[in-house]
Amino acid sequence: MDKIIPDILKPQTTAPVEDLSSKFGGDGPIISDVLPKTKGINIFARLTRDFEPIDSRLSDASKNITVLAPRNSAIQALPRKPWENPEDYRKFGEVNAYEGQDGQDRAKRNLKQFVEAHLVAASPWRAGEEVETLAGEKLKWTKEGDKILIQPGNIEVDSVAEKVSNGEVWILNDVINYRQE
Template identity: 55%
Template structure:
């Protein structure tokens, strides 16, 4: 199928690339121009609400280990605009590339779609729209509309699922799902970027 055959070869090439350029234009998810881009690195950080002018959209693409997820976010204007809005604090839970690549199905695939529509569920215009909706749900399941985010504080992601985090062995674990936070990659004016070792159960959102 188109999505299966094109997206991951493109992303694999992207991971091997040594130079990245920001792509400000929106593209469909099966476009070769989707290849996640990296803006010039920025070393400026601050706590949310500080005086720094650096925002989430400036830093999300800086870490190559999450550039697949960063590329997905740029497919959806409302999400991109949120990251560009200095008045909206956000915690981005970005899965590492290997976690996305290792999924049993692609982020835009839903078993219910296959059950109802068969192997051609994502072909044609309706199929592409369906895949785009599913991919947006995947991205929104990894975006928490708050920062700072206190331990144990239960919040809803943009997809609507309730989520919280706990301290464990000196690190953070996202619940539900026991997903380890590898690191906090960035702390900027309007939020933080957390790198996850796994992927949230987006299908249940």
């Protein structure tokens, strides 16, 4: 599997994007327009385009969404690749977990779950409001001093990078714990 996907984990340079929502009001850019141009999160942005239903959701101006995009450095610092699941290794072994078509399918499902764990089908998303990610996990955010933290996990929000007509892009300093282990 490493021979197939490693390039998605390599950072690519992107230009910073200004917040365009004030220029266009409700009819301006949407998440799919700004996500790939937002500096520091291009690994995650590229992963969203690997799955047609996710890409379509981010391109749908009628459906608001909050994207909780981990920084490139957070994804690169993971103890395992986003498509790896320790349960797959236990069940199929280190060598066979991601070999062949079945292994490729497992890896793709795991990667999709990773991406969906970072997408909240709500925007605006109010403090303390518990919402469900597209992966089915419940999250809320709290504010402690100047910090915004996603719960569970105390995941720090670095910034709200973009506010556009169908949602917001929040940059995280870590990843959502999409698989407890």
